[in-house]
Amino acid sequence: MTNSFRTRPRALANWLFIVAALIVLMVVIGGITRLTESGLSITQWKPISGVVPPLNDAQWQAEFANYQRIPEYQQLNQGMTLAGFKTIFFWEYLHRLLGRLIGVTFALPLLWFAVRRQIPSGYGPRLVALLALGGLQGAIGWWMVQSGLSVRTDVSHVRLAVHLLVALFTLAGIVWTALDLRALARDPHARPARLTGLGIAVSTILFVQLLYGALVAGLNAGLVTDQWPLMNGSFYPGPTVAGRPFLDALFNDPAIVHFVHRWWAWVTVAALVVLARATRRIDRRASIAIHSAFGTQILLGIATVMSSMNLPLAALHQLVGALLVAATAWGVHAMGRR
Structure with a gap:
């Protein structure tokens, strides 16, 4: 193992378990978002500026106006009040915010460990692949939302299935990698x-x-x-x-x-x-x-x-x-x- 005295497999494993816990929470929030029919309340994808929610009445009215243009509102939720809209907006906003948090929680420590050369040999590509899966998940999430913005009154169930399954596959991959790293921490000669x-x-x-x-x-x-x-x-x-x-x-x-x-x-x-x-x-x-x-x-x-x-x-x-x-x-x- 290259630079084995500098690598920190146990620290990497602990970090990955934290990310895994956040993904579990993300799955739960995503489920609540679906169950409360909140997933189409945000009709635009703004990866950076979307972190900031509406802060005044004019901004809330603009978000509500966007929602009123889609079939879900026109066919199912006619007459919804702004207060009702804020309730469904909350769950979708929380879901997206948590997704961004997971991305930052994965990317920044990964960069830190990489710069300090503390990633064991052979694990760098795997960790980058997991990061890429997380990015793909964000794109799939928007692809899913798009399916409900023009003709349908809800999102495609097939796209929703892809969205959930990729999240769970990523969770399994992170847990697997963390367990490999934990074994490596116990035995420097352990193999994946x-x-x-x-x-x-x-x-x-x-x-x-x-x-x-x-x-x-x-x-x-x-x-x-x-x-x-x-x-x-x-x-x-x-x-x-x-x-x-x-x-x-x-x-x-x-x-x-x-x-x-x-x-x-x-x-x-x-x-x-x-x-x-x-x-x-x-x-x-x-x-x-x-x-x-x-x-x-x-x-x-x-x-x-x-x-x-x-x-x-x-x-x-x-x-x-x-x-x-x-x-x-x-x-x-x-x-x-x-």
């Missing part, structure tokens, strides 16, 4: 963990569940029913639109998307149980984290549906989903240690 066949299989199964969770959010499919395990008195609800092709319904029909999400969850649980049991021999804490996360997530998912998408429960469901991704990355990393 590798992906095992089991890790790839479990990650793929979890990816499908996360995809359908994002589609449920984008289609408001959680409101299709407040029953569990049945859906409006039936096990299989059938597509919302009669005659819709199956492949189209699989990704675009709220009832079918909800059905897949609630039952693929048990396939995911089975895969996570296998991972947790395999991980137990290597890292008992990772095994406990996986079990705790998926057990809590299942209960929250059922409670969220039966409460007709109660906001605090739905936000907790989003939180534990992000924590489940982090716990799974921990377990898969443990399986791939060398």
Whole structure:
């Protein structure tokens, strides 16, 4: 390892865990933004000047006027007061502000560690790639918002799914890298963990569940029913639109998307149980984290549906989903240690 006496893998790992915690918070705020239908309240993308919110009545009126020009206001929210607009503006503003904070929290320390040559050999490109993923996430967020500004009254559920999945992939990558660095801090000769066949299989199964969770959010499919395990008195609800092709319904029909999400969850649980049991021999804490996360997530998912998408429960469901991704990355990393 080049300049091993100068590198600081433990400090880098601690920094990355802080960034990971901010991303988890970002996922929760993003979920609340979606649940409160706040995502289209800011109709412009101003990466720098957008940090400053409206500060006087004239600026608030200008922002509200921009919102009044889009279909969501004209078709769904006619008559909304300025006070009501300020409420939805708050969540979208907070979501974007936190995104900027994460960018600064990642970029500035990375530059500091790089200038001081404290990044271990081989980790620089990986950290730059993670930074680039964060930048891409910001662009995807605006791409998602654009889909709801002209014709639609909400954002594209497909673009929302891409936005969420990239955030969770970035979270997993940051947790994985932090764990590699923590191992390096304990043993200067430690090598990065590798992906095992089991890790790839479990990650793929979890990816499908996360995809359908994002589609449920984008289609408001959680409101299709407040029953569990049945859906409006039936096990299989059938597509919302009669005659819709199956492949189209699989990704675009709220009832079918909800059905897949609630039952693929048990396939995911089975895969996570296998991972947790395999991980137990290597890292008992990772095994406990996986079990705790998926057990809590299942209960929250059922409670969220039966409460007709109660906001605090739905936000907790989003939180534990992000924590489940982090716990799974921990377990898969443990399986791939060398």
